[in-house]
Amino acid sequence: xxxxxxxxxxxxxxxxxxxxxxxxxxxxxxxxxxxxxxxxxxxxxxxxxxxxxxxxxxxxxxxxxxxxxxxxxxxxxxxxxxxxxxxxxxxxxxxxxxxxxxxxxxxxxxxxxxxxxxxxxxxxxxxxxxxxxxxxxxxxxxxxxxxxxxxxxxxxxxxxxxxxxxxxxxxxxxxxxxxxxxxxxxxxxxxxxxxxxxxxxxxxxxxxxxxxxxxxxxxxxxxxxxxxxxxxxxxxxxxxxxxxxxxxxxxxxxxxxxxxxxxxxxxxxxxxxxxxxx
Ligand code: RET
Numbered sequence: 001x002x003x004x005x006x007x008x009x010x011x012x013x014x015x016x017x018x019x020x021x022x023x024x025x026x027x028x029x030x031x032x033x034x035x036x037x038x039x040x041x042x043x044x045x046x047x048x049x050x051x052x053x054x055x056x057x058x059x060x061x062x063x064x065x066x067x068x069x070x071x072x073x074x075x076x077x078x079x080x081x082x083x084x085x086x087x088x089x090x091x092x093x094x095x096x097x098x099x100x101x102x103x104x105x106x107x108x109x110x111x112x113x114x115x116x117x118x119x120x121x122x123x124x125x126x127x128x129x130x131x132x133x134x135x136x137x138x139x140x141x142x143x144x145x146x147x148x149x150x151x152x153x154x155x156x157x158x159x160x161x162x163x164x165x166x167x168x169x170x171x172x173x174x175x176x177x178x179x180x181x182x183x184x185x186x187x188x189x190x191x192x193x194x195x196x197x198x199x200x201x202x203x204x205x206x207x208x209x210x211x212x213x214x215x216x217x218x219x220x221x222x223x224x225x226x227x228x229x230x231x232x233x234x235x236x237x238x239x240x241x242x243x244x245x246x247x248x249x250x251x252x253x254x255x256x257x258x259x260x261x262x263x264x265x266x267x268x269x270x271x272x273x274x275x276x277x278x
Contacts, residue, residue: 003218003219005074009081018072028064048111052104113181113189131166152211174189195240209222
C-alpha cells in the first residue's frame with residue numbers, strides 16, 4: 001500500500017500530478033528521438049551508449065505512461081475532490097523500471113569513459129549486482145511506507161549501503177579515468193559524477209517523503225521529485241554522455257573523416273583526390 005491512496009486531492013493537487021506525469025513521458029519520447037538521431041555523431045565504439053540511452057527512454061516512457069493512466073483511473077471526482085475509487089495507486093512500477101534503467105545508465109558510463117576488456121566486464125558485474133540489490137531491497141521497503149514499521153527503515157538502510165557502493169564505483173570510474181581522456185572533456189567527465197550523485201539522491205528523498213511530509217501536498221511533492229529525478233538522471237545524463245562521446249570522436253578526427261567521405265560520395269573534391277581531376 002502506498003501513501004498516495006490515503007488522501008483525497010483538490011483540483012490543483014490532482015491536476016499538477018497529472019500534468020507532471022505527462023511531461024515525464026513526453027520527455028522520454030523526445031529523448032528517444034534525440035538519441036537515435038545523434039548516435040552516428042560519435043565513433044562506432046560509443047554507439048552502445050546511445051543504444052542504452054534508447055533502451056532507457058523506451059522503458060521509462062512505458063512506465064510513466066502506465067503510472068499516468070493509473071493515476072487517472074484511481075482517483076475519481078466526487079463533486080468536491082478527487083477520491084480513491086475501486087482501485088489503488090502503486091509506485092511499484094517505478095522500481096521495476098529502475099531494474100532495467102539503473103544497470104543501463106551505469107554501463108553507459110563505462111562505455112563513454114572508455115573502460116574495456118576485463119575491467120569493463122568487472123564493472124558491468126558490480127554495477128548490475130549492486131544496482132539490482134539497491135532497487136529490490138528498496139522495493140520491499142516501500143510496501144511498508146504507510147505505517148512505517150521496522151522493515152521500511154531496515155530495507156531502506158540496506159538499499160542505501162548498495163547505493164553508497166555504486167556512488168563509490170562511479171566516483172572511481174569518472175575521476176579515475178578522467179586523466180586518460182582528452183583535456184577538453186575532463187571537466188565534463190567529472191560533472192557526470194556530480195550530476196549522477198545529486199539526481200540519484202532525489203530517489204531516496206522520494207522514498208522518505210511519507211515520513212517527512214505525510215499529506216496530499218507531500219504526495220504532489222513526491223511525484224514532482226520523481227519526475228525531476230527521472231528527466232535529469234536519464235535524459236540530461238544521456239545528453240551529457242553523448243556530448244562527451246562526440247567531443248572525443250571529433251578530437252580523434254571523426255567529424256573530418258565523415259565530411260570527406262560525404263564529399264567523395266557526392267563526387268566532389270576531397271583531399272585525397274589527385275590534383276586536376278575536376
Ligand atoms: C531506494 C530505497 C531507499 C534507499 C535508496 C534508494 C535509491 C534509489 C535510487 C534509484 C535510482 C533510480 C534511477 C532510475 C533511473 O532510471 C531504492 C529509493 C538509496 C538511487 C537512477
